[in-house]
Amino acid sequence: MSARVKAWLEILGDLFWLRPALVVLGCILLAQFGVWLETAHVAGYDASSPDTNWGYSGGAEGARALLSAVASSNIGVAGTTFSITIAALTLASGQMGPRLLRNFIRDARNQTVLGIFLGTFAYALMVLRTVRTVDEDPFVPHLAITGALVLALVAVGTLVWFVHHIATSINIETVVDAVQRDLCEAIAAHTRDEPGVAQTDPAPTGRAVAATGGGYVQAMDTGVLADWAHENRARVTLRVRPGDYVPSGFPIAFLSPQTEGAEAAILGAVTLGYRPAALQDPEFSIRQLVEIAVRALSPGINDPFTAGSVVDHLGDALCRIAPRHLQTGVVLRAGHPVLVHPVTDYDGLCDAMFHMIRQNAAGSVHVLGRMLDVLARVAEVETRTDRTAELARHADLVIAAARRDVADPSDLGDLEDRHRHFRATARVAAA
Structure with a gap:
């Protein structure tokens, strides 16, 4: 599959209306199929027969009242569901950043819930139009009406599940963990077991x-x-x-x-x-995590615990990279380089992870200390000296920020101890 097709498929995933539209279309076809089964008497089956009717057994007036109730209730619940979703999106945008809205919009579960309610509404309408009383050449699609009852019960269970899902999905730890999973997938896709061919040309020509x-x-x-x-x-x-x-x-x-x-x-x-995509960009999920941390460190929110949690997840990503090799951007054919393209290197990843958090964590002893602890743990796992040197550079930047902005001597002393611990760990790892 070409990269352009994959990009289009990712764009389709961002369309909040696509899955609900498909579910509604499926329910409409299901309604037509149920009515057809009623009239076709497939294999001698007659839904109106007392011997075979195990579902709805009422008349036309009762069928119309039942289908009307199912349709009206589900379209009302669909509006409520949409309102709850919009409220969750507003909360996520204000506390975690507008770029995190993509994760909520792409959530297939939210889209499917809306599709179930709208689909049940469409199903009931499609069956309702076929019900005829005695004055209209009587016809009652018992099988299709039974299907409407089943869909109504499914919608009730879906509503209970949706309230639980939306309550847990806006939890900050749930969001961070979801973005972390995307980051782990990006690491697996953009790293390799063996080193590639290094770039040698100083500048492009031609x-x-x-x-x-x-x-x-x-x-x-x-x-x-x-x-x-x-x-x-x-x-x-x-x-x-x-x-x-x-x-x-x-x-x-x-x-x-x-x-x-x-x-x-x-x-x-x-x-x-018109916007960045996560398809081939390993820094996309990193930027999302960093945005959560920066928002948490803003004076309006002032949540250093969330920023510390983000730093922990970023450290986990670096530990996953430690035994692997990043792409070099050189593509060979028949042993000769035919394509050279820029890629994200280890220094760029560390800069994307730590620069903005450190700059916005000025004076936050908790976050600065967590950064030093995470860098020490990554240095303990990392075996390459060039990467350890990059980690040491960021540790030095963190302690420099602490010396500049932390006024309390005891807090600064604690950070100095953590920085010395990092240095000792880095020396042991490099030995």
């Missing part, structure tokens, strides 16, 4: 290929582009990576030598959109 429109890089089909470059004996050097914003007319790649059809191949391999 013909520049400019973007025809602006937007965020959502996905890059590097495999297809590498195959094209190999077939045309060319070398492509991309200048952007997923998550970068590309202004209109900006040169996104250099090609050497000049080859016919290069612009179409390169622009076709880079998918731009």
Whole structure:
């Protein structure tokens, strides 16, 4: 599957109306099927017969009253469900950041709940239109009406479950854990067991290929582009990576030598959109976690415990990366590099994780101390000296911020002790 198709599928996942629409369509088809079974007498089955009727057994007037009650109640509950969802989105936007709304909107469970209520409403309407009294050539679809009763009972259970789900989903620890799972999946997808070929060219050369429109890089089909470059004996050097914003007319790649059809191949391999996407961007989930921590550290919320929890989860991500190798951005074909593209390195990941939290945690002894503890634990797991040096750089930045902003001598002394512990741990790990 191409990267462009995957990007479109991810966009479809952000459409809150898509799953409810599919559920409603399924319920409409189910209603038509139930009415058809009533009239077709498949395999001699007659739903109106007393011997075979195990569901609804009333007449036309009772059927109309029952279906009307099911339809009216479910459309009312659907409106309530939508209002609860909007309230949860408002709370999440205010306390955790607007970029976290994507996680709630993409939640298939919230979409399915709304679809069940709307689908039951549509089912009842579709069956209601077929009920006819004695004056109208009598017809009562007993089987389809029984289906409406079943759907109504399912809707009752769904409502109880939805209240529980929405109450737990807005819990900050639940949100952090969900984003952490996305981050772990991104780490597994963007790291490898063996090291790749290192980049050696100091600067890109050749013909520049400019973007025809602006937007965020959502996905890059590097495999297809590498195959094209190999077939045309060319070398492509991309200048952007997923998550970068590309202004209109900006040169996104250099090609050497000049080859016919290069612009179409390169622009076709880079998918731009109006917002960043998590599809190929390993820093996407990191930015979401950092936003939660920064919001928690704002004066209006002042929740250092949440910021400390985020730091713990970020440390877990670094420990998962420790035994693995990050991508180098060099794609080989027949043993020769045909495509070079920028990727996130270890320094960039650490910067994305810790810079903004440290800058907004000035004076928060709890968060600064938690950062030093987490860095020490990661250093104990990490075996590469270059990565340990990067962790030491961030530990030094944390203690520098503490010396500048922490006024209490006992608090500062505690942070100094933690920093010395980090240094001792890093030396033992490097030995």
